Amino acid sequence: MIGIDLELTGCTVLIAGSKSGSNKAVKRFKSQGATVLTAQEPFTAIQLLEQASLLVICDAEPERFASVTQASRIPVMHLEPTSQTGSITLLGGGPGALDLLTLRGVHALADAEVIFADRLGPAEHLPLLAPQAKIIDVGKLPGHHKLTQREIEAQMIETARGGANVVRLKGGDPFVFGRGYEEITAATAAGIPVNVIPGLSSCLTVPAVAGIPVTARGINTMFTVVSAHDPLTDIQLEHLSKLGGSIVILMGMGTIEQTVAGLHRVGMDGQMPCAIIESGTTQKQRTSYTQLDKLAQTARGHSNPAVIVIGEVAGLPATLASIAVQDEPGLLAPQLEVA
Numbered sequence: 001m002i003g004i005d006l007e008l009t010g011c012t013v014l015i016a017g018s019k020s021g022s023n024k025a026v027k028r029f030k031s032q033g034a035t036v037l038t039a040q041e042p043f044t045a046i047q048l049l050e051q052a053s054l055l056v057i058c059d060a061e062p063e064r065f066a067s068v069t070q071a072s073r074i075p076v077m078h079l080e081p082t083s084q085t086g087s088i089t090l091l092g093g094g095p096g097a098l099d100l101l102t103l104r105g106v107h108a109l110a111d112a113e114v115i116f117a118d119r120l121g122p123a124e125h126l127p128l129l130a131p132q133a134k135i136i137d138v139g140k141l142p143g144h145h146k147l148t149q150r151e152i153e154a155q156m157i158e159t160a161r162g163g164a165n166v167v168r169l170k171g172g173d174p175f176v177f178g179r180g181y182e183e184i185t186a187a188t189a190a191g192i193p194v195n196v197i198p199g200l201s202s203c204l205t206v207p208a209v210a211g212i213p214v215t216a217r218g219i220n221t222m223f224t225v226v227s228a229h230d231p232l233t234d235i236q237l238e239h240l241s242k243l244g245g246s247i248v249i250l251m252g253m254g255t256i257e258q259t260v261a262g263l264h265r266v267g268m269d270g271q272m273p274c275a276i277i278e279s280g281t282t283q284k285q286r287t288s289y290t291q292l293d294k295l296a297q298t299a300r301g302h303s304n305p306a307v308i309v310i311g312e313v314a315g316l317p318a319t320l321a322s323i324a325v326q327d328e329p330g331l332l333a334p335q336l337e338v339a
Contacts, residue, residue: 009033014052017059021081031132092199093121120171206280228252246311273315
């Protein structure tokens with residue numbers, strides 16, 4: 001992949017192919033620091049060979065440049081020419097830490113021409129991951145949307161119709177409360193090819209980095225992931241509490257008061273262990289371990305983005321700390337912020 005497997009700074013690259021078919025390759029190599037020469041015909045390409053250190057054939061009829069390849073004494077690379085219609089890649093960026101972005105995701109960003117980026121996930125690293133791409137910030141804050149969902153979809157489709165390789169970068173996984181299916185539905189209806197690259201969801205990764213397993217043998221056999229962007233009903237909360245599993249809440253800081261009050265009404269024990277993990281997996285990560293009676297009060301000291309865990313598993317980090325202190329008095333126990 002260009003920008004990942006090749007060091008191109010200071011290199012002179014000769015790109016042979018039609019102007020329309022090679023325009024993406026030209027932009028891509030230039031963004032990686034290479035000096036780019038272009039030739040639309042074999043005769044011109046042969047004349048420029050001595051000036052180049054890499055030959056790239058990028059044409060719908062690559063056999064046209066067979067004589068150039070034969071005459072070349074430098075490495076030769078073949079790339080697919082630019083399509084008249086672009087594509088959209090729906091990419092899950094993970095919970096925020098750069099090294100939790102998948103390798104497939106890194107490759108997609110390196111090939112992108114236009115990126116529509118949410119505020120969560122690895123968006124702050126895009127200048128490093130995709131220096132060649134135009135970045136459009138479509139991140140949403142509570143009560144403030146730069147663009148509506150329909151406007152985002154329309155802009156992505158219009159950009160892809162212009163021939164661009166579009167990446168829609170979303171935090172976590174695009175199919176976990178990410179409205180990703182709406183976006184691929186809109187693109188498919190418009191006749192735009194769509195590719196989906198999954199991402200690591202915060203519902204699993206964020207509790208894990210706080211030392212909380214969402215399932216643990218002998219404690220629970222299930223976990224439920226819920227969006228509490230809107231308050232949950234008492235019927236929903238009653239079902240959740242009776243399952244006996246872990247409850248992992250995303251987008252729930254704004255409705256935490258209602259959630260706690262509702263769980264009390266349906267009979268959940270006020271001593272039930274809980275945890276709040278703010279900005280999980282990042283340098284700003286901060287975790288509080290508490291119990292249901294104190295959860296709403298504890299939440300006032302945290303801000304979004306945060307993941308809330310309710311269930312016996314949320315108390316396991318404190319158990320680990322206790323074991324460490326008992327077994328190894330000189331060992332530094334995990335740093336727990338207990339409310």
